[in-house]
Amino acid sequence: MIRTMAIAALGLVSLVSPALAGERAAAGVACEPTAEALVYSCTIVVTGRKSTEPVLAEALSVKADMPSMPMAHNLRPASAMPVEDKPGHYMTTLELEMHGEWALAIEVDGQTAETAARVRDKVIVKQAFGRGRDAAPKQ
Amino acid sequence: MLDDHLIGVLSNMGMISFIALSAYLVLVVGEISFGQQAFFAVSAYASGIASAMWGWPFLAAVLWGAAVAGLAGLLLAIPTLRIRGLYFAIATLAFAEMVRLALEIFTYQVEQDGELVGPNGSEGFRDIRYIYEADISAGEFLLVILALLAATLAIILWIERTRLGAILRMVGEDPVLARLQGVNVNLAKIATVAAAGLVAGIGGALYAHLNTYVEPKIFNVMLGVHGLAYGLIGGLGTAFGPLLGVALDIGVLESTRAFSGYRMIVFGGLVAVLLIVRPRGLLDEAAVYRIRRFLLRKHAGD
Secondary structure, eight states: OHHHHHHHHHHHHHHHSOOOOOBOEEEEEEEEEOSSTTEEEEEEEEEETTTOOBEEEEEEEEEEEOTTSTTTOOOOOEEOEEOTTOTTEEEEEEEOSSSEEEEEEEEEEEEETTTOOEEEEEEEEEEEESTTOTTEEEO | OOOHHHHHHHHHHHHHHHHHHHHHHHHHTTOOOSOHHHHHHHHHHHHHIIIIISOOOHHHHHHHHHHHHHHHHHHHHTTTTTOOHHHHHHHHHHHHHHHHHHHHHOBOOEEETTEEESOBGGGOBOOOOHHHHTTOOHHHHHHHHHHHHHHHHHHHHHHHTSHHHHHHHHHHHOHHHHHHTTOOHHHHHHHHHHHHHHHHHHHHHHHHHHHSOBOGGGGSHHHHHHHHHHHHHHOSSSTHHHHHHHIIIIIIIITTOSSGGGHHHHHHHHHHHHHHHOTTOTTOHHHHHHHHHHHHHHHHHO
C-alpha cells in the first residue's frame, strides 16, 4: 500500500515538475515509391540538433498521420533499421492508406555517436506523397 | 504488456473521447455543434505555450489550456444565445473556422537555447516536448490520459444523476417548457457550452503534449464532425454513449484494419443508417432505462 502510494506520488511529482533539458534530435527523410501502390521506401538521417553528430538509435520508429485527418489513421509504427557503414542513417518501409500530406513522427531513443549524449525525442517531418509529389519533404 | 501501436490507438481513443464528450454535452442541451475542435485547438496552443515557452509544469499547462478553452466556450455561448438549431450549428462551425484561420496567422515565438520556439502561423507549433524532457513514456502518458478521461466521465455521470442533470435534459427536450418550470435556460446553455469547451480543452492539451507538434490544419471541421458523430452513433442517453461511438469507430473499424482506407466511407454510412433507425444513437434514453432496470432487477435478485 505504502509502496503503491509512493510510486503514485513520484508519478505526480514528475508531472508537476518543470521539464529537464537534454540533447534533441534533427531528422531528414527521403522516400521513394516502390512497385507496390502506397508503399514507400524511406531513408532517415538522424543527427543531434546542437552537436550535429549522427545519432545511434537503440530504437527508431516512424508513425505516419495525416494533419488534415488527425487521429483518424492509426497506422502501425514502422521500425527503422540502421544502414551499414552510415552512422545516423536508417531505412524503413511505409505503407500508407492514401496519397496526400502526411506528418511522419520519428521517435528516436539512442545516443550521439561521439559524445554519447542521450537522445530521446520525437521529430515531425511533413511530407507529401502521391503522383508527381513524392519525396518532397516540407519542414 | 501493450505494444507501441496499441498504446497509440488507446491514446488516440482517449484524446478524441474528450471532443466526443464535449459535443455530447452540447447535444444534451438540444444543440448541435460542428465546432468543438476550436476548443481543442485553443487549448492545444495555450497549454503548449505554457509548458514549452513559459516553462510551466505539465499539469498546470493542461489546466491552463482547459481554462482558456472554457473561456472560449463562454465567448461563443453568449452571442449565440438567441439562435437555435441549424443556425447555432452554422455559428459553431463559423467560430471554429475563425479560430483555425486565426491560428494560421498567429505567431508568437521566443528564443530558447539559440532556437525559436512557439507558434509560427501555418507552419504550426513544434517542440512541445515536455514528456520527452521529463522522460515520460508513451505508456505512462496513456495512464494520464485515461485518468483524466475517467475523472471527466465520472463528473459528467455524477452531474447527470443530480437535479442539474435533469434540468439540462429538460432544456434540451423543450426549452420553453423548461422556462415555464422556472429554469434559467440561458444560464444552463451558457454554462454547458463553456463546460463543453473546457472538456474539449483537456483533450487538446493532451494531444499537443503527446504529439509534440500542432498546426492549424489539424483542427479542421473533420475533427469536429467525428466528435459529433461519436455521440450520435454511441447514443445520447448517457455519457458512455460517445465513448461507445469512439470504441466502435477507432477501436473496431480502424484498429482491426478490416476496412483499411475505406473506413471513412463505412463510418459515414454507419452514421447515416443510425440517424435513420436510431436517431438518438445506440445507447439512447430508452436503452439506458432498460439497462438500468435490468441491472436493478439483477441487483435485487442477488
